[in-house]
Amino acid sequence: MANPPSPAPPPASRPQPFKHTLGHTAFELLGITVAMTLTSLLLYRCVHGIGDAWEIDGTSAGNSLALVLAGAVFSGYLLADLGSGVVHFSFDRFFSIDTPVLGRHFVHPFRRHHSDPKDITLHDFIETNGNNCLAACCVLIPLALIPFDYTVGWQLFVVAIFVFASIGTFATNQFHKWAHMLHPPALAVWLQQKHLILPRDHHQIHHTHPYHTHYCITTGWLNAFLLKIHFWRFLEIFGQRVLRLPIFTEETPWEQLAGSTAFAEREEMASLSEPQFSESR
Numbered sequence: 001m002a003n004p005p006s007p008a009p010p011p012a013s014r015p016q017p018f019k020h021t022l023g024h025t026a027f028e029l030l031g032i033t034v035a036m037t038l039t040s041l042l043l044y045r046c047v048h049g050i051g052d053a054w055e056i057d058g059t060s061a062g063n064s065l066a067l068v069l070a071g072a073v074f075s076g077y078l079l080a081d082l083g084s085g086v087v088h089f090s091f092d093r094f095f096s097i098d099t100p101v102l103g104r105h106f107v108h109p110f111r112r113h114h115s116d117p118k119d120i121t122l123h124d125f126i127e128t129n130g131n132n133c134l135a136a137c138c139v140l141i142p143l144a145l146i147p148f149d150y151t152v153g154w155q156l157f158v159v160a161i162f163v164f165a166s167i168g169t170f171a172t173n174q175f176h177k178w179a180h181m182l183h184p185p186a187l188a189v190w191l192q193q194k195h196l197i198l199p200r201d202h203h204q205i206h207h208t209h210p211y212h213t214h215y216c217i218t219t220g221w222l223n224a225f226l227l228k229i230h231f232w233r234f235l236e237i238f239g240q241r242v243l244r245l246p247i248f249t250e251e252t253p254w255e256q257l258a259g260s261t262a263f264a265e266r267e268e269m270a271s272l273s274e275p276q277f278s279e280s281r
């Protein structure tokens with residue numbers, strides 16, 4: 001593996017934080033409200049379906065559905081991690097910041113994040129979570145409209161897996177933000193240490209030369225496996241040859257990071273006492 005380029009001198013000042021337009025912020029607030037409402041509604045329907053099964057068929061059917069729901073919780077969380085990686089990869093590598101509709105509000109924050117990783121720690125709740133809630137709404141709205149029978153196992157599983165994937169997606173950018181904070185809340189630190197959410201040192205692998213791996217940012221559970229099977233390389237080839245998308249290779253050399261917080265974050269990580277980058281690459 002090639003040695004990483006030498007770091008540039010620390011920046012004198014950081015750039016202005018990225019801000020969405022007022023119109024997009026209102027749209028994000030609407031997305032958060034709709035996502036929370038629909039998630040609550042669908043969870044209620046799932047639990048109600050299990051209750052109905054218990055009443056109709058005694059305990060056995062209800063117990064089976066409860067197991068189905070438990071499986072969907074884990075699978076949904078895993079699906080959220082995979083989805084976060086695919087979306088992250090797409091916005092890092094496939095699209096230009098000039099792409100209509102997506103460019104300014106979705107691609108630009110991802111690209112900017114590479115030259116200014118600390119910017120995300122300055123985002124408020126709406127800015128952090130709004131875009132992900134809008135994405136979750138694309139799944140939650142059809143789920144709420146389709147008349148599923150929640151007492152049927154496979155139908156309950158389909159709804160529940162996407163509901164819990166949406167919850168994971170909702171939380172993804174919050175986990176990502178905590179992974180860049182030097183002092184996240186105590187609960188977040190505990191969850192990071194247990195690797196129930198994205199750990200800080202794990203995510204730094206994505207921000208380290210050659211910048212082409214560890215795109216999953218919900219928990220990062222799939223990162224080592226996807227790296228091992230060359231998933232990102234296959235996705236790149238698929239995008240390039242089948243979808244005919246241009247490939248952007250933002251390796252963000254350190255010498256181009258003047259005025260960014262990437263250098264400062266790297267120094268911060270180096271100063272921490274715990275082992276860094278312990279995963280095989």
Ligand SMILES: [Zn+2]
Pocket residue numbers: 088092110114206
């Ligand atoms: Zn990235």
Ligand SMILES: [Zn+2]
Pocket residue numbers: 113117176180203207
């Ligand atoms: Zn990051």
